[in-house]
Amino acid sequence: MATPPTTILPPPTPGGGPNGDQQTLVWMLKTIQEVLRLTVYSATPPFPQELRQSFLDAWPSAEESINNTIATVNTQFAMLYPRLQEVGLTGQSLDMKAASLYYHSAPYVGDILTYPAKVPLRERITRFFRPAYKVMNSIMSSLKGIVPGIEIAKEYKEHVEAAAEAVAARE
Numbered sequence: 001m002a003t004p005p006t007t008i009l010p011p012p013t014p015g016g017g018p019n020g021d022q023q024t025l026v027w028m029l030k031t032i033q034e035v036l037r038l039t040v041y042s043a044t045p046p047f048p049q050e051l052r053q054s055f056l057d058a059w060p061s062a063e064e065s066i067n068n069t070i071a072t073v074n075t076q077f078a079m080l081y082p083r084l085q086e087v088g089l090t091g092q093s094l095d096m097k098a099a100s101l102y103y104h105s106a107p108y109v110g111d112i113l114t115y116p117a118k119v120p121l122r123e124r125i126t127r128f129f130r131p132a133y134k135v136m137n138s139i140m141s142s143l144k145g146i147v148p149g150i151e152i153a154k155e156y157k158e159h160v161e162a163a164a165e166a167v168a169a170r171e
Helices: 017-041 049-086 091-113 121-143 150-170
Strands: none
Touching: 017 049, 017 091, 017 121, 017 150, 049 150, 091 121, 121 150
16 A cells, blocks of 8 residues: 555645535545545554444444445536525535545644654544534535435545544543
8 A cells, every 4th residue: 555645635726616625525425535544544643543444444444434425426416406405515615624624634644644743632632523523524414315325435434533532531
């Protein structure tokens, strides 16, 4: 496997109407997927080692869930657009959410990949993990019920998050 990038790519340029919104939403889903993947495959994950194999075994289903959601957004965006507008996943609201996802996920990903030189795990979870996962949850919750298939990835993210929170509470 190739060495993962140490940064998250920035979001598309804001604006651009529905086509720009579609590109931004796909970028958000790919970013969420990458953050989850890097978390689970990290040499020093922010969750108990006892859960590592379960998370690794379940990752393909979560990854497929996100891939299917991306495919749905790419093939049915015009039909989904009115519902996406209702939940703030279009226009300036979408651009704000993309900027927030990037702002919180980029330092978290950098932190995961440079763990040995970083602060204790509890502080890392508080400073980097929680904000990134909170934003991811907001986006995935907005999509739930609009784009079929995101539920598996959202549940997966919530279990990774709960495991990391348990580690933080024990330290």
